[in-house]
Amino acid sequence: MGRKRVTVTTETDTGRNTRFHDNVTGADMSRAQFVREIERGAYENYHVREINGVKTPCSDPDKSKNNNLG
Template structure:
């Protein structure tokens, strides 16, 4: 089973900037994915402020299939 969310673009500094939902084929920017997470549409992910920027991250668990990267 492929990862539900895949990072498809990173910035030059390595920040994840574009994401693809492999279930729906929806492509989202970082701000769009943050909004979807906050709306409760991706329960295995959460939002953290990293360098004062809202950033999607996987919720900690032992699964490797939902890790971003």
């Protein structure tokens, strides 16, 4: 199993992921930055959902729990 492409580095007390790290490029991103990058097609295997009115990055579902954001 390879390493996760993106890991969550900060989340709120309620569990909303707010900061992310790209383990390949070394980039640190806010939630809004990561959403923009996903929407422009820079991250395969990730999509954006609107949760409680907030665009939220999500990993695409598959059989593995090892590559989920979190």
